[in-house]
Amino acid sequence: MASRPVPQRTQRAAGDIGEHLRTWRKLQRLTIAQVAERAGVARATVSRLEHGDTTVGFEVVLNVARALDVLDQLVRSVDPYETDLGRARADEALPQRVRP
Numbered sequence: 001m002a003s004r005p006v007p008q009r010t011q012r013a014a015g016d017i018g019e020h021l022r023t024w025r026k027l028q029r030l031t032i033a034q035v036a037e038r039a040g041v042a043r044a045t046v047s048r049l050e051h052g053d054t055t056v057g058f059e060v061v062l063n064v065a066r067a068l069d070v071l072d073q074l075v076r077s078v079d080p081y082e083t084d085l086g087r088a089r090a091d092e093a094l095p096q097r098v099r100p
Contacts, residue, residue: 006054015052017061022050024068038067 006014025035032050036043041060049056049064065071080086 011052011054014054018050018052021064021068021070024070025050028068030068035064035067039063 025032032043032046036046039046039060040063045056045060046064049060062071062074065074076082081090
């Protein structure tokens with residue numbers, strides 16, 4: 001089964017996120033091996049994540065963020081109620097489903 005090409009914007013975002021996680025690791029003076037051990041993954045996996053590999057699993061991203069103590073920030077960054085739109089519509093009832 002052939003995989004679909006990764007959109008360029010997604011690749012850029014993966015690279016940016018990987019770079020940010022690498023910077024967090026370095027700010028905390030941690031090695032890739034230390035982060036990998038704390039996250040329960042292989043060193044190579046952390047390295048792939050830091051280099052923007054889009055095939056790294058979502059659980060790995062979350063575990064590495066937890067190991068770097070930035071998981072709460074990551075969760076907050078996608079909280080819709082932390083945005084102007086989310087706050088403006090906070091009192092509205094969300095639909096159970098969104099249909100085309």
